Amino acid sequence: MPRPLARLLPALALMLGLIFGLAAPHDATAQMLPAPSEAGPEGEDGAPEAEAGPLTGLLEVLRDETAREALIAELERVTTETGAVGGLEAVAEEVQQIEQRPSIGAQVAQITQGIAEGLAEQADRIVRSFSGDGNLLGGLASLDLPVLWETFQSLILVIVITVAVWLGLRALMQPIYRRMGQRAEQANFLRTIFLFIGSTALDVVVVIAAWALGYAITLLALGEYAEVGFRQALYLNAFLLVELVKVAIRAIVSPATGGLRLVNLSNSAAVRLNRHVNVVVSVLGYGQLLVVPLVNRNISFAAGLGVSALLSVFVLVYLVALVIRHRANVANWIARRLMAERVEEESDEPDAEATTPAGDPALQAAATGGPTDERPARKQLGGMLGTLTRTWHWFALTYLGFMFVVVISRSGEVVADYLIGSGKVLAAALIGSLIIGAIGRGLRHGVVLPDEMRRKLPLLEPRLNAIVPKLLIALRLLVSAAVILFTLDVIGLLDLGAWFASPIGLEVSGRVVSVVLILLVAAMIWLAVNSWIDFRLNPEVGRAPTSRETTLLTLLRNAFAIAMLIFTLMFALAEIGLDIGPLLASAGVLGLAIGFGAQKLVQDIITGVFIQFENAMNVGDVVTVGGTTGVVEKLTVRSVSLRDVQGTFHIIPFSSVDMVSNFMRDFSYFVCDMGIAYREDVEEAKQAMFDAFEELKTDPDQRVNIIGEMEWFGVNSFGDSAVVVRSRIKTVPGTQWGLGRAYNGILKRIFDERGIEIPFPHQTIYFGEAKDGRTQALRLKRVDDGAFGPEAEDGGEAGERPAEG
Structure with missing residues (x-):
């Protein structure tokens, strides 16, 4: 005996012993507790003490005047309604039931006794299944093989024809299956589904064609015209059902191509799995649907029972051998799949090879039993999952042992x-x-x-x-x-069916489904509204939104999200069964309390609402709010967010806003205050400024921003060193700053070309003077470049240079 099998047999035998109890009939458990009329565990000696209890209580009641009057009134009522005898019998019966209620220890003993009796009964049934009149395999002794062979001789031709047609059609379809699998590897999800359905439908057509041809041959060649024999009908029906089950198996494991495989297996593992499952399905299917009915009809029902039991035992032994042989390979495969899922979830990166089962080296190693690193995958996986992965075969052997007990002991x-x-x-x-x-x-x-x-x-x-x-x-x-x-x-x-059919099951399931539907519908509505707002705000699609539309749509998004959250919560709570009326009243009181406690917040909201009604500002406008000037980036009903020229982001609540200055309404002006020297001609400066404006209008980038002629205001003020003249240019709102910078550049160049002085601050040196009018003399000396410089105090010549030449 192989060593692995020898190590597993003792544990398997112990497990089968436990399974005998699991396979016990349901009526055994119903006999675990004794009938209520049986005597309790105290026996007969406890009867006088049990009877003394009620008598003592009755004496105490009779001694108490108040209790005695209450007892008399109760007895009169019972006598009037149901009769004295019936009332006393009911009281006596209730007292007897209380006295005969077993203790906890007695109940445990009774349950243990019932389990032991059930195990004994099940073991006796199994023993009788192998011996005596109840021996299931005893019917095999009456099996007449010559009669059985003669029965099958009439089926040989039909079997050969149907199997040959089926194999021929399968061989013709193999290239088609492979091409469909190759296309599925490169196709999207929807196309893969169509390819999977198409390949499965072709496989079904092949089976039905072989079955139909077998029926046609049986009708036309083998039997009476338009008649089918019992044996041929049994075989053809068994062929159709068994091969359709195999079609379902092939659709799952897809041994011909990996592109249509539903389970993540390598090609070799899929082929082996398909072969083993086909053996089990063929033995059980053809055995139970063809062999057993023929044996029952031509030999005896006892022989049919024996053949059925023999086939079942063969399948169970075959499966046990497969589980023991491939336990390490399957454990490695499960462990690799669990570890691969963990790695993919942690990295969140799609794995191209994971979608192609045939190209997965981990799965190929799992299918062949070879490790891909120093330790097998089943030993690398820790925790409860690792333990369950390494011991999966014990669960499978437990189930097979249970099925063995069922096959041997049940009908x-x-x-x-x-x-x-x-x-x-x-x-x-x-x-x-x-x-x-x-x-x-x-x-x-x-x-x-x-x-x-x-x-x-x-x-x-x-x-x-x-x-x-x-x-x-x-x-x-x-x-x-x-x-x-x-x-x-x-x-x-x-019993899920009974629970769902019960009132509480219907109510709970209905409420859960309603809440889920409410949440899904709310999520879909929210997505639809937000998508529509995004579509309207997208400048690349259709008409570009105005600043007013941007502001209102942004506010609509926020308000709609809050409204959807509130209404969804209300409907969900109502479906759960909560009365939302008190909740709404409490919310109103809470809102009133918050309103009194957070007056600043209420002021923010009210001011923000009126600002929006008056269209004081919109997203994208340049405004001055609360002493801060910047571009409006975000507007809510409570605050405005500005970005100034230095990039600083400001959030200003509306309660602190006393005035809104908007630079983006209808039109704007660039005001030019130009200073010229006192000695310059104002008319000459005016002409220079108009010439600069005409040149500005020729600039293609700036002329589109000019919406009016330049206005001349004249001399605006007299400064310390300059005469200030003013002009104004009407522009598109928001472009006045850029246009002003371009105009200033042109004006500076024209002033320089025409010699018009743009004054700058001058400094006068004052030496002071005495009362008689005398002041300190400043001696100057001419230098070689014609300029004058002060003479140094030590007699040296300041700025003196050596003579050249």
């Missing part, structure tokens, strides 16, 4: 029920894992919109990627919970 109908239940659990787990895997890929890749939609709605994709992952996580938890609850319902620990 065929019960075995079929267990097999159907196991299939349901397996299908639910498979569908749940596929959905969870698809959700995981969606979480990693996110929502990607078409380029045209991203251009029109640039903020829609980030919003979807902020909402959709949370919904997918909730959906993943919901799917996991649904699979677990469905499994518990199938094995009998829960």
Whole structure:
């Protein structure tokens, strides 16, 4: 015996012993507790003491005057309504039930006794299944192989024809399957779904074609015209059902191509898994649907039971051998998949190879049993998941042992029920894992919109990627919970159907569905409104929004978000069953209290509302608010956000705003105050300024901003060293500063060309004078360049240079 099998057999035997109790019939548990009429554990000796208790209480009542009067009144009422005898019997029965209620220790003993009796009964049933009249395999002794062979001789031709047609059509379809798989590897999700449905439909057509051809040959060549024999009908029906089940298996594992594979397996692992599952399905399907009915019809029902049990035992032994042989490979595969999911979730980067099962080296190593590093993957994974991964085969062996007990000790109908239940659990787990895997890929890749939609709605994709992952996580938890609850319902620990049919189940499920729908509808409405606002604010699509539209749409977004939050919360609470009337009243009182306590906030909001009504400012306007000048970047009903020329961001509450100065209304002026020297001609300066304006109008960048001729105001003021003349240019609002800078540059150049002095501050040196009018003399000496310089006090000549030449 192989060493691994020898190590596993003792533990397997102990586990099978425990399974005998799990497979006990349900009626055994109903006999665990004795009937209420049985004597309690105290026995007969406790009867006088039990009877003395009520008599003592009655004597105490009779001694008390008040209690005695109350007892007499109660007895008169009972006698009038139900009769004295009936009332006393009811009281006596209630007292007897209280006295006969077993203690906790007695209840534990009774439960233990019931479990032991159930185990003994189950063990006896298993022993009788192998010996005596109840031996399931005893019917094999009456199996007449020559009769069975003669029965199958009439099916050989039909079997050969249907199998040959099926294999031929499969061979013709193999290149088509491979091409579809190659296209699926490069296709998007929707196209992959269509390719998957198409390949599965082709496989179904092949099976139906082979089945139909077998029926046609049976009708036309083998039997009476337009008649089908019982044996041929059994085989053809078994062929159709079994091969359709195999089609479903091939659709999941897709051994021919990895592009259409639902489970993440390598090609070799998919081929082996498909082969092993086909063996199990073929043995059970053709055995139960073809062999067993033929044996029942031509030999005996006992022989049919024996053949059915033998086939089931063969399948169980085959599966046990597979589990023991491939336990390490499967554990490595599970561990690698769990570690790969962890790495992908931590990095949040899509893995190109993860989408191609055939190219995954980790999965190929798991399929062959070879490690990809120094330690197997099942030993690298720690925690509870690592423990469950390394011991998965014990759960599988437990289930197979349970099914062995069921096959040996139960009837065929019960075995079929267990097999159907196991299939349901397996299908639910498979569908749940596929959905969870698809959700995981969606979480990693996110929502990607078409380029045209991203251009029109640039903020829609980030919003979807902020909402959709949370919904997918909730959906993943919901799917996991649904699979677990469905499994518990199938094995009998829960009755979901009865719970959903009960009033509380209907109410709870209805409320949960209503709340989920309310949240989904609210999220969709919020996305739609925000997307429409983004579309209207996008200058690249349609007409560019005005500053007023930008402001109002921004305020609408904020107000709508608050309103949607409030209404969604109200509807959700109402669906849960809470009365929102008191909540609204409390909210009103709370709002009033907040209004009195936060008057500044209320003032901010009221002032902001009136500012918006009066259209005092909009987003993008240059305003002066609260002594700060800047561009309005954000407006709410409570405050305004400004960015000044130095880049400083200011948030100013409306309660501190006494005046709003807006530089962006209808038109603007650039006012030019030009200073000229006192000796310059004002008319000459005026002409120079008009010439500069005419030159400004020839500038293609500035002439579009001029909406009027330059206005001449004349001499505006007399300064300390300059005569100030003023002119004004009417411009498009917001362009006066740039246009003024361009005009100043042209004006400076023209003044320089015409010699018009732009004065600057002069400094006068004053030496002072005495009372008689004398002052200090400043001696000057001419230097070689014609200028004069002061003479030094030491007699030297200041600024004197050596003679040249």
